[in-house]
Amino acid sequence: MRLVLSEEDLSRHLEYSFWYLAFAITDFQSVLKLARAPSPPLESTLGRTAVVPSAERVERVA
Secondary structure, X not given: OOOOOOHHHHHHHHHHHHHHHHHHXXXXXXXXXXXXXXXXXXXXXXXXXXXXXXXXXXXXXX
């Protein structure tokens, strides 16, 4: 079986391949940026969690 592509089909295929490759490269670069980003210190992540005091502790403080 022989596949014959017209010049227009070949041109379109190359254009799509180019855009797919360009997208893959930029997507990979953004993944690398995220991987190299410094993680926040443990204290800042712990400070964001909501701590609900127990009823006993609230009574002792009040």
